[in-house]
Amino acid sequence: MTERKSIQAVVFDFDGVIADTEPLHYQSFCRVVAPDGLACTWEEYVRDYIGYDDRDLFRAAYRNASRTLSESDLRDRVKAKALAFIELTADGVHAYDGIPELIHHVHARYPVALCSGALRSDIDPILGQLGLSHVFQTIVTAEDVEVSKPDPACYRLAVRRLGEALGRTLVSGDCVAIEDTPSGIQAAKAAGLTVWAVAHTHDPESIAQADQVFDALPEILDRLGGCEQ
Numbered sequence: 470m471t472e473r474k475s476i477q478a479v480v481f482d483f484d485g486v487i488a489d490t491e492p493l494h495y496q497s498f499c500r501v502v503a504p505d506g507l508a509c510t511w512e513e514y515v516r517d518y519i520g521y522d523d524r525d526l527f528r529a530a531y532r533n534a535s536r537t538l539s540e541s542d543l544r545d546r547v548k549a550k551a552l553a554f555i556e557l558t559a560d561g562v563h564a565y566d567g568i569p570e571l572i573h574h575v576h577a578r579y580p581v582a583l584c585s586g587a588l589r590s591d592i593d594p595i596l597g598q599l600g601l602s603h604v605f606q607t608i609v610t611a612e613d614v615e616v617s618k619p620d621p622a623c624y625r626l627a628v629r630r631l632g633e634a635l636g637r638t639l640v641s642g643d644c645v646a647i648e649d650t651p652s653g654i655q656a657a658k659a660a661g662l663t664v665w666a667v668a669h670t671h672d673p674e675s676i677a678q679a680d681q682v683f684d685a686l687p688e689i690l691d692r693l694g695g696c697e698q
């Protein structure tokens with residue numbers, strides 16, 4: 470079997486792969502927890518929290534500070550962060566170099582899904598800003614699963630929904646996930662996908678558990694182009 474035949478679909482992570490939004494999630498988080506004295510440095514955020522959905526982010530932050538957080542307070546903080554994020558991204562966000570070309574290439578050749586631990590309200594406005602609202606056959610967000618990354622449920626759901634849209638069963642190992650964090654890589658691998666990681670957020674050594682690591686998105690475009698030969 471040629472490698473071209475083995476790639477049946479591509480599943481993109483969002484934050485840190487398509488849009489340079491992790492610093493904005495960090496700012497939104499700090500804005501919400503600052504009154505409780507839990508704001509942290511960017512380095513601590515990357516080390517301890519990146520790749521979590523908002524529920525797990527706040528749970529971990531309060532747990533790490535030996536503070537309790539009721540379910541009601543958790544919901545309030547998730548809502549407050551979502552509002553802060555919408556405010557911080559309203560004027561536009563930066564898409565990574567190579568995204569238009571890579572998305573265009575993938576969209577023309579493969580079924581394509583988005584699998585993110587962010588909220589749908591975090592993602593939809595930015596997809597609109599970037600002109601990418603039409604690209605994804607299915608979008609899985611934090612609201613769609615009980616537990617987000619590093620749990621594999623979100624990737625399993627993305628593959629199942631893509632298969633339903635195609636009218637056939639997709640084999641997870643024939644789907645490529647494009648990720649940027651250890652948490653996302655763990656989720657996609659546990660769901661059985663082939664994982665290509667891009668070193669946007671972490672250095673290549675920190676994401677070496679992926680099947681292949683790329684310094685930047687244009688290298689992934691080259692790799693996919695090579696699959697067609």
Ligand SMILES: [Mg+2]
Pocket residue numbers: 482483484485486520648649650653
């Ligand atoms: Mg990410």
